[in-house]
Amino acid sequence: MKVIGKPRRRVDGWAKVTGRTRFADDIVLPRMLHMKLLRSPLPHAEIEAIDVSRAEKLAGVQLVLTGKDFPVTFGIMPVSQDEYPLASDRVRFVGDPVAAVIARDEQTCTEALDLIEVKYRPLKTIATPEEALATTEPRIHEYGPHGNIHRLQAHEFGDVEEALGSSDYVFEDVFFYEGNTHLAIEQQAAVAALEDAGGLVLYSSTQNPHYLHRELARVLQMPASRIRVVATPNGGGFGGRCDPANHEMVVAKAALALGRPVKICLSREEVFYVHRGRHPVLMKFRTGVTKDGRLTGIHLQTLLDGGAYGSHGAASTFYTGVLTPTTYELPRFKFEACRTFTNKPPCGPKRGHGTPQPRFGQEVQLDKIAEKLGLDPAEMRLRIAVKPNSLTANWLRIGSAGLAECIRQVVERSGWKEKFRKLPEGRGVGLACSAYMCGAGLPIYWNKMPHSGVQLLADRSGQVTALCGATEIGQGSDDVLAAMVAEVLGIGAEDVRVLTGDTGLTPVDLGSYSSRVTVMMGNAAIQAAEALKARIAEAASEQFQVAPNRLEFANGRVFLAADASKGMAFREAIELAEAKFGTLGSVGSYRPPDPPGRYKGAGAGPSPAYSYTACVVEVEVDRATGWIAVPKIWIAHDIGRVINPVLARGQVVGSVYMGLAEALMEEQVFRRLPPKLSNALVHKFPSLLEYKSPTSLDMPEVETVFVEDPDPNCPFGAKEVGQGPLLPVPPALANAIYDAVGVRIDELPITPDKVLRALEKKAKGEEPRVGPEHFPAVPYPEPVVVPPPWEGGDGNAVKGAGPKVKVPA
Amino acid sequence: MSQGVMVRRNVHIDLRVNGETQEASFAPYKTLLEVLREDLGLTGTKHGCELGECGACAVLVDGEPQLSCLVLAVECEGRSIETVEGMAKGAELHPLQAAFADLGAAQCGYCTPGILMTAKALLEREPSPTRDRIREAISGNLCRCTGYQQIYEAVEEAARRMKESA
The missing domain is CATH 3.30.365.10 (Aldehyde oxidase/xanthine dehydrogenase, molybdopterin binding domain)
Structure with a gap:
């Protein structure tokens, strides 16, 4: 292999070391306004009244939004769409956003936030899981099994009590892992603007532009086809930008309402409140x-x-x-x-x-x-x-x-x-x-479509462009995409132009989470590159009167495997293919194998x-x-x-x-x-x-x-x-x-x-x-009982199966 | 609170950035970071806290690394300011930039401009720093991606390349 496995400068390395990489807060658009959010100072309270009249009158303020402007909830998982872009009747943590000010500059926004009056009625605060288990009222949310329990589940693969009973030793230990946060150095930012004919474009430091795209359509009640999400390179991700975020919804609404670009960049303190980090x-x-x-x-x-x-x-x-x-x-x-x-x-x-x-x-x-x-x-x-x-006992297939x-x-x-x-x-x-x-x-929402798609364009100039919805969060996904395509086509990684993370231009990829990009985007990229290669090989092989599979692609050339001196530049081969087939392009897609469980x-x-x-x-x-x-x-x-x-x-x-x-x-x-x-x-x-x-x-x-x-x-x-x-x-x-x-x-x-x-x-x-001394009594349900593969199971439950439910990954 | 920030008249001064003198007009309370990014369009300098905690906004003022989020721009009249945009000579990368790109010292690239400027000041003072000196020099620059190891290696490699070409 010529590219795979070789140490190289990453394809986006030059931009990163010259300060040219355009992160979300580096985007400045003509007539752009700024936005800031007012966040709750109380951890749990009902909102009795919000008075924004003084803020609206401050010079330079263009718009003030509150919860009444956002009737529709959102959330990354279809089973818990429990967030409002701005809270309208209840705040649930210190930092829950309740209002937004859009003004000519950040300073004016900050001054206007001070003029908003919110009347809260404090509610009992639930601080720990133990308190949550013990508190049936008030409930933080009105859904979930009961009280302040969000999710309960139980599975048993074979009779564990019997196994423990017949063991030489049984070890019992309680452990605790404290919560912590991603702490990406870039503070999240987003810029929303109208594009031609009134469509919306949102540039945002998101890891998952596709899921954000769906949630924006839901919250804004607009067709997704009129919304374009561009994931800017993330200044660190680590999972912290996987959820669609309140500020992304609100800034989009503001741009639609005002017809002007609007930007928000979170303060470091706000980043700690947006969180979505490690669960304790x-x-x-x-x-x-x-x-x-x-x-x-x-x-x-x-x-x-x-x-x-x-x-x-x-x-x-x-x-x-x-x-x-x-x-x-x-x-x-x-x-x-x-x-x-x-x-x-x-x-x-x-x-x-x-x-x-x-x-x-x-x-x-x-x-x-x-x-x-x-x-x-x-x-x-x-x-x-x-x-x-x-x-495995729970029916995971190890390769x-x-x-x-x-x-x-x-x-x-x-x-x-x-x-x-x-x-x-x-x-x-x-x-x-x-x-x-x-x-x-x-995928997070149930569907049978590909998890990743790659589209390739090639033309007589010799350039190859790879488009994919995958998101560069620093991990090197752009470089992986270029490397995969380059290896198949026998060109250099630097010869592949990559365009990624743009729902308006690139095929869907589900996002940079669950360590999925190399495998899923990579498989899609190889499929696309092989399809393009086949066309080029067919056209080029006619020159040499050989079967296409007798050609090799390497070092920017297409040549006879048997005699490397008989060949042509990759660019010339593309010319032949473009002449034979017309405009060149190919697509590849990937969907993981169905699980055995x-x-x-x-x-x-x-x-x-x-x-x-x-x-x-x-x-x-x-x-x-x-x-x-x-x-x-x-x-x-x-x-x-x-x-x-x-x-x-x-x-x-x-x-x-x-x-x-x-x-x-x-x-x-x-x-x-x-x-x-x-x-x-x-x-x-x-x-x-x-x-x-x-x-x-x-x-x-x-x-x-x-x-x-x-x-x-x-x-x-x-x-x-x-x-x-x-x-x-x-x-x-x-x-x-x-x-x-x-x-x-x-x-x-x-x-x-x-x-x-x-x-x-x-x-x-x-x-x-x-370490922790006790594990509290938790009302776990009766388990779903599934025999492991070596106990005669077929991957189905034999007890507690319940209705067939698609579980998001 | 609103009365305290009502003074909005801009100051008007000359700033020398990356060897070019530029006229700038901005509100007097603006930090050097804000003026660089918002008034001079030099968005290569980043911010991670705007409180002097992360080092992402480091630039050189008269050759010394400074956190531009803690410096008022009005204090910089007549001083020499260097940012990441001034490192490359035309299309040719500074040896630190080239080594950072080649050796994986930039992952997401967000802390990179601040670390490059800090490392540049170090190498100008000490052309062959030990690894401990490099660790010490960049200890005020937080990086969440690399674990720092490839950053040390890149600074060492740049020092080698600079000595060879000197």
Whole structure:
């Protein structure tokens, strides 16, 4: 291969290093106005009255919008369209938007916001999942099973109690993973304007222009064909721009009302309120094992703090369990989950979407199991690693699986055998593994259309243009698109012009989420490029009087495979094809294979392929201060095949960074103001300074290894790399701390005060552990019972099946 | 509150940006960041907080990295301002830009202009910095994508290329 696998400057690299990349807030249009939102200062209240009359009279103000201008709700998931662009009768968290001012400049907007008077009637605030479970009234939303429960679900694959009963040991552990936020450095911005003949165009830093397009049509009650969404390159995504956002709806409405361009750029504080980040999850694992360390069954219960709206929560809830069986052989599995509403910014998808939390619990518990059984945790995992081309207990189809090789690589490179339980007191190593999906098998709304489409144009100038709805969020999707097309056509990646993320011009791609772009867009791109190549080959082959399949495309030439001296430039071949066939173009599309599971709920978890990762973290723990230093991390990732090693390595190291950040310091947390100051539940630190994230001084050296085990479902065998490598980092860190100082910190983040507390307990002879003590009683429903494949099942439920429901992925 | 910001008369000064002197007229409370982006059309300089926390808006003022969100533009009269737009010579990238593009130091590219300017100031002062010096120099620039490793490698590579061509 000429392009795939070779280190290259990314196709959008020049624009990024020259400051030419046009992010949403860099867009300036003639006669453009500015917009700002008024947000609720109360976490839960009824809106009794809004008076905007003084704001409307301020010089420079063009328009003030409130909830009455937006009668239609929206939401990313069809099952929870529970958000209004502007709240009309109820606010549900500090930061819920209630009004918008559109004026000549931001300064005037800010002044006008101060002139809006809102009369609120405060309601009881629900701060935690425990409070949500205990509070039937008031309800934050009028939907959901009951009280303040948003989602409840239960699945059982084989009789887990029986499996645990016949195990040599049963381990029971409760873990907690704190919420945290994406913290992309770009603050979200959007510019709306009218195009020719009154259609709407919205430029926005969105990861999912297609879903935004649909929701805009719904909220604005306009035909989608009259709306164009252009996803500007995102200044970091990480899942934070997957939801359609209030400001996008409101700015669009304002532009339509005024007939002039309108821009909004959120402040950093507002970005913390828009959130949609990592759910805080409490989880309980009951795991049965044999004395040689084989798993017999897992009963997993999770409780999610969803915040004030549904967001992706229906999917997030599933993801706190469904990928648990994808890493190790697990004969039986029971999974119960509950998502609650609380009066906090809504949680949603962040890198790894719902899976880092149970992965943390599972991998720390495996470390405890290995310790108890006297097994090396790497050896134990090698023995139980999931096999390629297999089915899991919950009916997920595993294709290629390079986990064992990943473990061997990090064990070898880290010097694991010389270090584990052998380093001096205060130093230690820990190991953990993970798996992640390469794209959700089902779209967010049920349909049978392609998940990704690519269109190619080529003409006599020799230029090839690739159009796709995929969104460049920094991960390199534009580069992947160019590389796929270039490899097939035998030209350079830089010879392919890419145009992406524009619903008015590009074929639909569902968006940059669930690590789906390389696999889905890549497969569509290859199909399109092969179709174009076939036409060019047919025309060119006539010159040489050979069959088209005797031609080769490489190095910008088309030539005889048998005799490279007989050939022509790629551009000349296109001329021949254009003469023979007329205007040249081709399309390709991709839809994932149907999943084998057919039970209610089987839609969450299936993927065309799964990536695998293993990680070793080394730590030094200061026993006097509890301070944790991380000198080095080794990580091996089964990527299937590397497209561009420069970018792939960047995704891995960036994932390690973000995983370490969540493990050591990041937390989106809240506090109550004193009763005399309204008792409101407010964000502890909605600023970049106080929300602690690692700087260059905190980041250790990372040694990255790629394991290339090409997957037949994937383009050139390439699997995902953007999310999976985050997953093993937090548990590997926790396991390393245990190796270093013999204490278990069963909750994230692992801060020095928790380490000190655990060391004090250890010194007093108490259990050397800090973490949640109890898992509350949750009213989980009767499970949907599905026999696993090896117990005679056919993928259908045998009990509790309920009506056939399409579950969004 | 509204009374405090009623003074709207623009100031009118000359600013020297990337070697060009430009007349600019703007409200006196505007930061250098705002004037660069909104009045001079130099949108290469980014913002992530407008409170001096993220480093995305770093530019060079008289050769020193400054957070342009914390500097009033009126303070910059007669001083030399450098932004990312001034780094390349025509179509030829500055060695730092080329190394950043080649070695994966820019992922989403949003923090990149601020880090490039910070690194440029470092290399002008120390042509062969150690990795620890690079880490220290960019510790005020937050990057959420790269984990910083490829940024260090790019600065080191640029330093090598600059020494070779010197």
